[in-house]
Amino acid sequence: MPLIEEIEVPDVPEHVADYVWHVSRREDDFDFDDIRPVERRTIKGVTRMVGEPWKLKLAIPGPGTYDIRIRQRSDSGRTVFERETTLDLRDFLVVALGDSYSSGQGNPDIPGAPDHDNAWYDVFLPTLGFVVSLSGGMFTAPLAYRFGKEALDAAKDMLAEKWPTIARQQKATIATDPDPVWQEPAAYRSLKCGTALGAGSLENPELGRLVTFLNFARTGSEVFDGLLGPRTSDGLPIDDWIGNMGQVEEMAETLTRAGRTEIDALVISIGVNDLGFATRLTSLVADDSIALLGGVGDDTKNREETLKRAEHLLDSGKIRGALDSLRQALEELPLSIHQVYLLEYPAAIFDRADGKPHPGCEIFGSAFDLDIDQRDAELTRHLGLRLNEVIREAANDFGWVHVGNIDAGFRGHGYCMGEDSFYRTASQSLVLQGDTEGTMHPNGAGHAVVGEQVAQALEQHMVAAARPPEVVRTEIEAWRVAGVDEQWKPVRFGQDYDMPPVVLASLQTFAGSDPSLARVREADTRGFQVRVEEEQAGEPHHNAEEVGFAVLRPGLLRDRQTGEIVGEAGSLSVDQPSADLWRTLTFDERITGDVVVVMQVMSANGHQPVHVRLRDVGEAADGRRQLRFKMEEWRTADGQHFEERIGYLVLKVGEHTLRGAEIFASLVDGVDESWRRSVVFNARPGGTPVVLTQCQTFRGADPVVVRQKNVERDHFDVRLQEDRQGGDHVGESVGFIVVEAA
CATH class of the missing domain: 3.40.50.1110 (SGNH hydrolase)
Structure with a gap:
């Protein structure tokens, strides 16, 4: 008797024309491809979607390891959202x-x-x-x-x-x-x-x-x-x-x-x-x-x-x-x-x-x-x-x-x-x-x-x-690289990966005061490139900064001491057809309590500077845990952006022992454009850590990034930074993740 597996994709924006599915089983030649069109009807001036096109019911041959890929395509056939996952069916x-x-x-x-x-x-x-x-x-x-x-x-x-x-x-x-x-x-x-x-x-x-x-x-x-x-x-x-x-x-x-x-x-x-x-x-x-x-x-x-x-x-x-x-x-x-x-x-x-x-x-x-x-x-x-x-x-x-x-x-x-x-x-x-x-x-x-x-x-x-070990395994690298400016700089991983890992980066210094952040591209199994990206309203040159990186295998993160699932790392591909479009990311419901999320653009397909903005982090819907995100350009651009690959890390608030590093996540509220000095955490063994930061709320609608400086063994300073047209952003909740540097 065939087993029935239902896979659900929650978001169906108006510009999406169809879904392209691919499902395969590693143990044999089972291979499934399908295109599910999105149908809409207009009655008395009101347009509604017909049926539930975001659901797929598929008869599969039995237990095994299934690779699943879903793409949303626009009317022109361009991919607007892509996500891959692996299901180990036992x-x-x-x-x-x-x-x-x-x-x-x-x-x-x-x-x-x-x-x-x-x-x-x-x-x-x-x-x-x-x-x-x-x-x-x-x-x-x-x-x-x-x-x-x-x-x-x-x-x-x-x-x-x-x-x-x-x-x-x-x-x-x-x-x-x-x-x-x-x-x-x-x-x-x-x-x-x-x-x-x-x-x-x-x-x-x-x-x-x-x-x-x-x-x-x-x-x-x-x-x-x-x-x-x-x-x-x-x-x-x-x-x-x-x-x-x-x-x-x-x-x-x-x-x-x-x-x-x-x-x-x-x-x-x-x-x-x-x-x-x-x-x-x-x-x-x-x-x-x-x-x-x-x-x-x-x-x-x-x-x-x-x-x-x-x-x-x-x-x-x-x-x-x-x-x-x-x-x-x-x-x-x-x-x-x-x-x-x-x-x-x-x-x-x-x-x-x-x-x-x-x-x-x-x-x-x-x-x-x-x-x-x-x-x-x-x-x-x-x-x-x-x-x-x-x-x-x-x-x-x-x-x-x-x-x-x-x-x-x-x-x-x-x-x-x-x-x-x-x-x-x-x-x-x-x-x-x-x-x-x-x-x-x-x-x-x-x-x-x-x-x-x-x-x-x-x-x-x-x-x-x-x-199975591959479901809960995690390896994490963390280190800092000095001398990064506006030019692309190649960086090699400490090891080769069997699949492209998730690369997260944050500036650790404040050598240049223009609005900027660390931008990553061409992440593969051996390494990536990084540079400091300013908003284009300023001078193209930026003083050299020190950048901190955390590199993780995609999958669930388990605390090695408690056995608890405390995080999830992964990546997805999306575009940004309009500035006000928010997407939903659902993460594993076994990650309980407050969480911190860091999302990093890992490609450079669009010519405009861009970063990820978050809201409603950890909000439960229909028994699921989720967050909302979008790619945010500076106000000098139109808010529309080409498809990019985005890496993410969802981590439970607290201190955890992972394979490869000690890691700590917490939140600090009320951060605005004034420096918040001495955000304190437990001293990290092994020297100066890597600190990743990101705004977790959307209280102010103007584009904003998080800057930090004075990263030491047990503290750092943090502030928000708008573009040159701004400068008076309301207080936001900032999440930070501290990783022991290798």
């Missing part, structure tokens, strides 16, 4: 094994209906909006139901009538028409489980991240009866629907047939049935009854027997031994499993709002002593916590990732907490799926808690570990 394979907690028991993909008129439901909302926040964004738990009063009343009446039968470990069922829909009915498997929610929340095609999720979990599974072999009942296999093979074998066979030999993440929930938890819980209820046992029920004795049998399994090492057998079986598979994740269980089953165990309710509360009392609830939590200890120790010893904080997330949301409960009640299970099998399992809110923890673990151990 498909992560996440596989789930385990018991009912991983299968989604109690949460069918589509619920059944007990009768044809559907009066059992007031509302069925597949996405009611239970939102869970993650470090990388938000996701919605896609399972929430609002139950009709008639439905729950009828279900409770049936449970009350059948309660003695249920207490004997038999089942209560009702007919449904239509039946509930499951991904696999025989396994009570749905895509509403927490593992599916967590894996799905990580998919982000815009970041090149796809997720394939396969779930083999089956309700009631144990390590040997379910994972390493089929589930059994009275010693006989009951998984004939899948050839009576265990989940591990089914997984290996399925992936081998599909040609997938690598699993990025194998997520497992197992152990609760090996402990016989459901049996222990039922025993706490059924063995209380005189009528059911034909003898005298004894709560205390019952608890002692239940605790004794459970702790024998825990203390004897049988459960740990079963997990070790699972580990060995996985290691012997003809598959490469990058990481295994083992989930803990919620132990807060009968918690109330205070986070402490309380007596049961509904089918776990009875006037005939068929109940979960206070001590039963405390025992249930105790056994759950003991099981979680075994799971955590096994994960640590095996080198697996232990997915914790699930029990903590369920605290205060026990079975009897009504709308605040994270568990499926017996009445709800009857209404949703026609039986009581879903009782005691996490509901939609509970699975959202599981999903959040799964997502965080996968983000840390799968996604971050798999980021």
Whole structure:
């Protein structure tokens, strides 16, 4: 099935006639070229654009590294905007094994209906909006139901009538028409489980991240009866629907047939049935009854027997031994499993709002002593916590990732907490799926808690570990060159690059007082040319200045100490058809907080002096981070300029360690045409740094550049400079970036 990737270009100025696209994949000969015309219609004197010509939907062959280029062309066929990017598209394979907690028991993909008129439901909302926040964004738990009063009343009446039968470990069922829909009915498997929610929340095609999720979990599974072999009942296999093979074998066979030999993440929930938890819980209820046992029920004795049998399994090492057998079986598979994740269980089953165990309710509360009392609830939590200890120790010893904080997330949301409960009640299970099998399992809110923890673990151990080096690599050079005047001066890089880097330059001195700035051209993989460019109203000669440079590879910038993405460097080609045309540049949304932007004209196609002006830096729009920019000529020119190549650096405010340099970004407000003395920053190691400056605001409309002088280890002086016709510019916010000089 082809993957669909949508690429969006936000700006469509009136003079743009069409978009020219080129997309290619490096791994093969996939190559796509297309021209998308911009159509406009005029109705009653109003001209509007028809459709959304800035969007391209393209079927691509699969994951890989894609080079993407987009050009805007004018009516004459001239390029007015050009931008290139690389998309590394990765498909992560996440596989789930385990018991009912991983299968989604109690949460069918589509619920059944007990009768044809559907009066059992007031509302069925597949996405009611239970939102869970993650470090990388938000996701919605896609399972929430609002139950009709008639439905729950009828279900409770049936449970009350059948309660003695249920207490004997038999089942209560009702007919449904239509039946509930499951991904696999025989396994009570749905895509509403927490593992599916967590894996799905990580998919982000815009970041090149796809997720394939396969779930083999089956309700009631144990390590040997379910994972390493089929589930059994009275010693006989009951998984004939899948050839009576265990989940591990089914997984290996399925992936081998599909040609997938690598699993990025194998997520497992197992152990609760090996402990016989459901049996222990039922025993706490059924063995209380005189009528059911034909003898005298004894709560205390019952608890002692239940605790004794459970702790024998825990203390004897049988459960740990079963997990070790699972580990060995996985290691012997003809598959490469990058990481295994083992989930803990919620132990807060009968918690109330205070986070402490309380007596049961509904089918776990009875006037005939068929109940979960206070001590039963405390025992249930105790056994759950003991099981979680075994799971955590096994994960640590095996080198697996232990997915914790699930029990903590369920605290205060026990079975009897009504709308605040994270568990499926017996009445709800009857209404949703026609039986009581879903009782005691996490509901939609509970699975959202599981999903959040799964997502965080996968983000840390799968996604971050798999980021290709070329996506986040950065190399930066910084140095100063003296003796630069109005003549073009060649400059060589300290190394050769595999693609033209971004070159940024600022005057470090104030030897000449005429309005001027550093101009760059012919930047390639080996070097560039630089000169001091004045406004043409003055004398052509300019006194020699010292120029500071920073050279960066295009791409994202990651702090080597914190791992945080703190910046983005790149280039684009645009023209300036009119003085009042502003363009939008969108940068990576993972660059959070205040930013400083430096944009440098890196070519000299137009004969008029020109620089870049900024406004609305960092402003968010539709969840994206962006800025607006234009090429600005001095007032002696007409404001129209030929296409130029512009390099840019977006950097988060603060101090960062990059590969090649220490770098610091900050802002100083209220800078006007008077010298602002001693802008202070932390002293840089290694001598005098390079300081790059640029105006970040557009409070005054007259053309302006930033000048600086007295650049020392820990300070510099700064001012704005208009052309000779100006001289009274309002205060602007100036961003500065300090780079340790090599």
